[in-house]
Amino acid sequence: MCIFLVCACTTIPIGYLDTLGTAYKSLRNYPGTEIDKDYYDGFQYSFIRAQFSGAPPVILVLSKVENNEFFWVGSDGSTLTTNQDGKIIKTEGINRDIEFISTGKKKYKLNLFNPDAFYQPYEFNLTESSYTNINYLDSEILVMLKEEEFYSKIIGWKNKNRYYYYEGRPIRTVQNIHPYLPSLRLDFYYK
Amino acid sequence: MRAILLFLSICCVSIKAQISEYIYPYSNVPIISNYGTTGLLQVPTARMHEEGTISFSWSHLEPYLRGSIVANPFDWFEASYQYTDVNNYLYSTVKSFSGSQSYKDKGFDAKFRLIKETNLIPEIAVGFRDLGGTALFGGEFIVASKKLGNIDFSVGMGWGTITGNSVSNPLAELHDRFKDRNLNSGDEDSVGGEVNYGSFFAGEEVGVFAGIEYFVPRFNGLRIMFELDPTNYNAEAYKPVAQDSDFNFGIVYPVNKNLFLKLGYIRGNTLNFGFTYTNSIGGKNPIINKKPKLREIKNSERFKRGNELDRYNLYRSSLKFLNENRLYLQTAHLSEDESKLSVSVIQPTYHSHPIAIGQTSKILDQLAPDNIESFEITMANGNQPMYKVTFPRKDFNTYKEANLPYALLSTTKFEDISAAEVQMHEFKPRAIFPVINSKFSPSIRSQIGGPDGFYFGELMLAHHASVVFSRNLELTSNINLSILDNFGDLKLASDSVLPHVRTDIVQYLKESKGLHISNLQFNYFNKIGKNIYTKTSAGLFESMFGGVGGEILYKPVLSNYGIGIEAWSVKQRDYDQMFDFRDYSVVTGHMTLYFQEPRSRILFKLMGGRFLAKDSGLHLDLSRSFKSGLRIGAFIARTDISYAEFGEGSFDKGFYFSLPIDIFFSEYSKPHTGFGLRPITRDGAAFLIHSHRLWNVTDSATKSDLIFDWGDIYD
Structure with missing residues (x-):
């Protein structure tokens, strides 16, 4: 559908220079910075701020939307694909990548890379929705929170993901995408 | 059929092995x-x-x-x-x-x-x-x-x-x-x-x-x-x-x-x-991932056009942009037919020289007019040019696009270069001396495991400085101010029958409270001939000895071996570690053979001569270096003193590792921190510690090291 250019590094403030593929290996407890209105206004295209827990944040720009799947690209070429709920269904270039294979409506198998473990069962349950306030673009907004508990039986991996929705669209998610990676927070900024 | 089954079973084992890393994490x-x-x-x-x-x-x-x-x-x-x-x-x-x-x-x-x-x-x-x-x-x-x-x-x-x-x-x-x-x-x-x-x-x-x-x-x-x-x-x-x-x-x-x-x-x-x-921590960037940050040159094409008109524009713009990236241009020269650009560069940032070579080339490529076909880059240390690397510009860019650093080696030449050749370069920017580097940092010194108690330590404020007076002459210093210590309870007196060149450590720790000087040393470096480097030094070399002396090293450029000779006339410093000396003095010196085995990256260092306690013998040090800059080594020394004269431990031995500090940071830097262990401090086989040993200054000019790190050239 729509094609956007990946913004050049020089337009990104210093704090965002690290690339997603390596950011999680950086110093823990990096303070990070939130996206403010000025920064948002400076962007021409939709983007996400991605931050592994304790690592520097990274900006990825929306490159295309196809079949309700959103393709986000980082300055190093690493990509995230999210579905319309904001769930990450594929990563590329993060060193430890993942890919969900759809096996039916809301049914998935999970491919894990490095180490490789393919076609792992993946069961998940969405909890009841609740409402909460979050800070977003310099202001506090009321959002709907959904929690997702998942379990991958063979490897015994279970955890919880959180999705925050505003006006029906995901604006923040905190997801555990790989057993060897810290949780990844995504903030969505639409244009 | 059997082959297919075999293939499938191998695949199964492999897949199982991968899954097991999730089921039994860290089991390896x-x-x-x-x-x-x-x-x-x-x-x-x-x-x-x-x-x-x-x-x-x-x-x-x-x-x-x-x-x-x-x-x-x-x-x-x-x-x-x-x-x-x-x-x-x-x-x-x-x-x-x-x-x-x-x-x-x-x-x-x-x-x-x-x-x-x-x-x-x-x-x-x-x-x-x-x-x-x-x-x-x-x-x-x-x-x-x-x-x-x-x-x-x-x-x-x-x-x-x-x-x-x-x-x-x-x-x-x-x-x-x-x-x-x-x-x-x-x-x-x-x-x-x-x-x-x-x-x-x-x-x-x-x-x-x-x-x-x-x-x-x-x-x-x-x-x-x-x-x-x-x-x-x-x-x-x-x-x-x-x-x-x-x-x-x-x-x-x-x-x-x-x-x-x-x-x-x-x-x-x-x-x-x-x-x-x-x-x-032996691999590349083992803890914090980092990439060299090269400032992109805006309007590169405009620079190229300007530089085509005047070669001095090219020199000056190279000086500006290389310096901005901590690649300090010393000289530059454009060949008569304008097909080769030569530069000599000092860089204080990267352990891996190919990173600096690659960064220099990327900058030159953005500035040099298109008719320049090859780059010749000389890496220097102080006033000593170490070696030069030459490759076609086109190949550098072709293999950069494909990220094939080792393919570039096929058309890359590594050569010796003399100081005279560099001095013939057309452009020699004037350096403003003195150049002063100075920094404060916290510092700790420790004494562990003596009979007086398990741990004695001191927290200090350390001031490290270097003053470069000319391209050959520098002054280094390390001055410390004690902040907090528990050395007061140390009592152990030396029982050594040898001159107490190391075993008076307790007195040095106890009596150097307040301000004390660990190092204050003038160094004069020179390259007196092809492959021959010298260093002449005077001052307070270490906490226990000061004096004068020098070192000469023969190291064929790009080779894996070297031979060094050093001689020092030193006097024992007073316990307060200021400017006074004690009565004991000694002329000490060694011949040292160095050989770095290229495949295992083991450095053999055999030192023979007269040690500080006037005993004579050999000191063998074997160490291995890794991609990250980590070095792990062990040493053993035997001299002409008996086990009884040496005292507890019988002879000197120990092991050490040296860590590059930048593995903990997201920025590159050269300093290392060391950790050495010997069972007990004795006087036998003790040698003088002095900064900037010539082997350490020149060992980057070793071809096997350059090839080992060559994969970094496009970082």
């Missing part, structure tokens, strides 16, 4: 046993860490508290240093000497893998525990480990103190030498510390041991350990320890891939707690 990381080598609880295994791994462990098992540092210079060799608090025995019976302090023991262990595990064959290793020294825990073992599914089995046999479950020594049937385990070296003047080779694998009996490590599936890497303990608790250390059971068991829980907690129940009567911290 061995932990450190209570004795400070890789193993289970008390029992050693044949497992090894990856090469370039440094581990620390601590364990509490009454009556012992033990801290260990374990280094793996290879994946088949493990060296470890143990520091044990033996708390059922006093340091000495003389209260005025050590009070009520418990006995402290230091020891070295070594383990070698003989056979690597395959599908059918177990991993087999042989180990030596508490080599030399008092050998309170001395013993040898041979052990086999085999992993089947999620259980790792180990069985082995031990000698020395590993003879609890004793059977006859099978080696005694082969040769009489193995019948009697003589714990003394046989030397009449032995004072402990020498390696008693004659006792290896000897003794009437051996101990048999076994253990299993069960990896609990889907339990965050939890392990359960069970073992048959071979320790002879009546033979180790000074006092027997009660043992109610031959079996030990325990659990290990990995907090993450580096930190493992251990809880055990040992001898049927004692709880045991410990942890292992292990980190493989």
Whole structure:
């Protein structure tokens, strides 16, 4: 559908220079910075701020939307694909990548890379929705929170993901995408 | 059909192996046993860490508290240093000497893998525990480990103190030498510390041991350990320890891939707690990932057009943009036919020279007019050009696009370059001297494990400075101000019969409170001929000696060897470490042979000559360097003094590792921090410490190092 250019590094403030593929290996407890209105206004295209827990944040720009799947690209070429709920269904270039294979409506198998473990069962349950306030673009907004508990039986991996929705669209998610990676927070900024 | 089945079975094994890393995370990381080598609880295994791994462990098992540092210079060799608090025995019976302090023991262990595990064959290793020294825990073992599914089995046999479950020594049937385990070296003047080779694998009996490590599936890497303990608790250390059971068991829980907690129940009567911290830091960017940050040149095409008109524009713009990227341009020259651009550069940032070469080329490529076909880059250190690298510009860019750094080597030339050749370059920007670098940092000095107490330390504010007066002359200094210390309780006086060149350490620590100078040294560097480097120095070289002297090094450029000669006339400094001297003076000097084996990256350094205590002999240092800049090494020295004259320890020995500081940061930098361990500080075989040894200044000009790091050129 729509094609956007990946913004050049020089337009990104210093704090965002690290690339997603390596950011999680950086110093823990990096303070990070939130996206403010000025920064948002400076962007021409939709983007996400991605931050592994304790690592520097990274900006990825929306490159295309196809079949309700959103393709986000980082300055190093690493990509995230999210579905319309904001769930990450594929990563590329993060060193430890993942890919969900759809096996039916809301049914998935999970491919894990490095180490490789393919076609792992993946069961998940969405909890009841609740409402909460979050800070977003310099202001506090009321959002709907959904929690997702998942379990991958063979490897015994279970955890919880959180999705925050505003006006029906995901604006923040905190997801555990790989057993060897810290949780990844995504903030969505639409244009 | 058979081939297909074989292929499928191989695939299955491979896939299973990958999945197992999720089901049993970190199961490939061995932990450190209570004795400070890789193993289970008390029992050693044949497992090894990856090469370039440094581990620390601590364990509490009454009556012992033990801290260990374990280094793996290879994946088949493990060296470890143990520091044990033996708390059922006093340091000495003389209260005025050590009070009520418990006995402290230091020891070295070594383990070698003989056979690597395959599908059918177990991993087999042989180990030596508490080599030399008092050998309170001395013993040898041979052990086999085999992993089947999620259980790792180990069985082995031990000698020395590993003879609890004793059977006859099978080696005694082969040769009489193995019948009697003589714990003394046989030397009449032995004072402990020498390696008693004659006792290896000897003794009437051996101990048999076994253990299993069960990896609990889907339990965050939890392990359960069970073992048959071979320790002879009546033979180790000074006092027997009660043992109610031959079996030990325990659990290990990995907090993450580096930190493992251990809880055990040992001898049927004692709880045991410990942890292992292990980190493989030999690889590229092992802790913090980083990339060189090169400032992009805006309007590069415009620069190129301007630079085409005037070669001095090219020189000046190169100077500006290289300097901005901490690549300090010294000279530049455009060949007569304008096809080759030559530059010489000093860089203070990267261990890996190819990174600096690549960064320089990327900048020149953005500035140089298109008619320039090749770049010749000379890497210099101070006023000494080390070597030059030449490659076609087109190839640099072609292989950059494809990220094929090693393909560029096919058209790259490495050559020697003389100072005179560099001086003939057309553009020589004027350097403004003096250049002053100065920084403050906190600093700690420690004294560990003496009879006066376990730890003595001092927190200081350190000021490091260098003043470069000209391209040849510099002054380095390290001045410290004490902030807090507990050295007041140190009492131990030297018992050395040699001149006290090192063993007056207590006086140096106690009397240098307040402001003291650790280093204040003038250095004059020169390259007096092809491949010959010199350094002349004067000042306060180290905390204990000052004087004058010099060093000369012959190192053919890009070769793997060098020969150095150094001579120093030095006087012992006063204990307050200011400007006064004591009466003792000495002329000391050495000839040193250096050889770096290119494949293993082992540096052999053999130093022969006269040492500070006027003893003469040899000092051999073997060390291995890794991609990250980590260096792990060991040394041994023998001089013409007897074991008795040397004192406790018999001769000088130890091991060390040197860590590049930038592995902990997201920015590149060159400094290292070191950690050296020797069982005891004595006066024999002590040599002068002086900054900027010529080998260290020039060893980057080694072709095998450049090729080893060449993969970084497009970073």
